[in-house]
Amino acid sequence: MARRTLQQKLAILSDAAKYDASCASSGTTRRDARQGGIGSAGGTGICHAYTPDGRCVSLLKILMTNFCIYDCAYCVNRVSSNVERARFSPEEVVGLTLEFYRRNMIEGLFLSSGIIRSPDQTMGDMVRIARMLRVEHGFRGYIHLKTIPEAAPELVAEAGLLADRLSVNIELPQDQSLRRLAPEKRPETIRAAMADMRLAREAAAETSHRGKRPPRFAPAGQSTQMIVGADATPDREILRTSARLYAGYDLKRVYYSAFSPIPDASATLPLVKPPLLREHRLYQADWLMRFYGFDAEEIGAARPDGNLDLALDPKLAWALAHRGDFPLDVARATREQLLRVPGFGTRTVARILAARRNGPLRYADLLRMGAVMAKARPFVTLPDWQPGALTDSAGLHARFAPAPEQLSLFG
Structure with a gap:
């Protein structure tokens, strides 16, 4: 060679x-x-x-x-x-x-x-x-x-x-x-x-008995x-x-x-x-x-075959499978509950918990905090927001899942 x-x-x-x-x-x-x-x-x-x-x-x-x-x-x-x-x-x-x-x-x-x-x-x-x-x-x-x-x-x-x-x-x-x-x-x-x-x-x-660390x-x-x-x-x-x-x-x-x-x-x-x-x-x-x-x-457990839904992120898939846990009142929900809301990250939840001590939060406040409200809207209630008809799991799955890709002669 x-x-x-x-x-x-x-x-x-x-x-x-x-x-x-x-x-x-x-x-x-x-x-x-x-x-x-x-x-x-x-x-x-x-x-x-x-x-x-x-x-x-x-x-x-x-x-x-x-x-x-x-x-x-x-x-x-x-x-x-x-x-x-x-x-x-x-x-x-x-x-x-x-x-x-x-x-x-x-x-x-x-x-x-x-x-x-x-x-x-x-x-x-x-x-x-x-x-x-x-x-x-x-x-x-x-x-x-x-x-x-x-x-x-x-x-x-x-x-x-x-x-x-x-x-x-x-x-x-x-x-x-x-x-x-x-x-x-x-x-x-x-x-x-x-x-x-x-x-x-x-x-x-660990520190030794002489106060030194290895x-x-x-x-x-x-x-x-x-x-x-x-x-x-x-x-x-x-x-x-x-x-x-x-x-x-x-x-x-x-x-x-x-x-x-x-x-x-x-x-x-x-x-x-x-x-x-x-x-x-x-x-x-x-x-x-x-x-x-x-x-x-x-x-x-979101799917019977044990595999994750490729069309939806796992957090959103879990929330759709547990519609009975939602919508959450943002003013009263615990940190653990808020962390399970699609569109809420750890930093957003920390900001919500800190800000709500000073008064009620509104839709625009969550946007400023970084919440992805396009995902979160069906799962939360606020003084100026109610999910209304956005509660049907099958409809939400179709709404959030991406449409199948179309074949193109020019692709």
């Missing part, structure tokens, strides 16, 4: 990394900041990801290599896949990261990898990259490392001291699917790695990703899995990645890519669980 240039490797390995969605930056300020050094986790640049506060950040998102000894059926980089291969040396990854940062093109690094030789060999090279950036070059930008569950615990422990965020992918929402489609991987090993990360983060937050471990937390549509798991089960992960491992995010058919695919995989709108609806449902007080059971 001809020797590849650095630019050719970058083209191959950045494209291979696009299948990993779990790369949102934390937006944290680098710990132990000192004068001098290179990088910051707090600037702005090319938009590759979003921080929790909505800020765009740029990350160099690459695989160290797309060579892999595993044969996961859903992975384009599996050992039996006929794809173009490339591999960076640790020095090349460090050089690229620093060069992109100096040009103000990135704010940090998201690094994943196929498994080369062994999990320990691969994880050791990734840790070496982070160590070179932090120690030798004083890099204080954002670093996210995709850890390998089968790697030695001491390697993952060092990774947590160097990186801002760690992640380990659970791959698929159900254990039996992972065993069938990725026979070299064990769900128990993945969960054990997540549990170890949680314990390490908790230990790093070095911070992955201060931006841990995340994971699951592939949607590679098996027949309905959305209700996917959300249940996410809820267990949030509760059991203190995850910052669960990312959902719609399965994409790959070359030379196994006959056990679907031939058609699931609609990207399904991935979007899962993210919306995930948001409802984390910030709006919904649980997986009630979101997933």
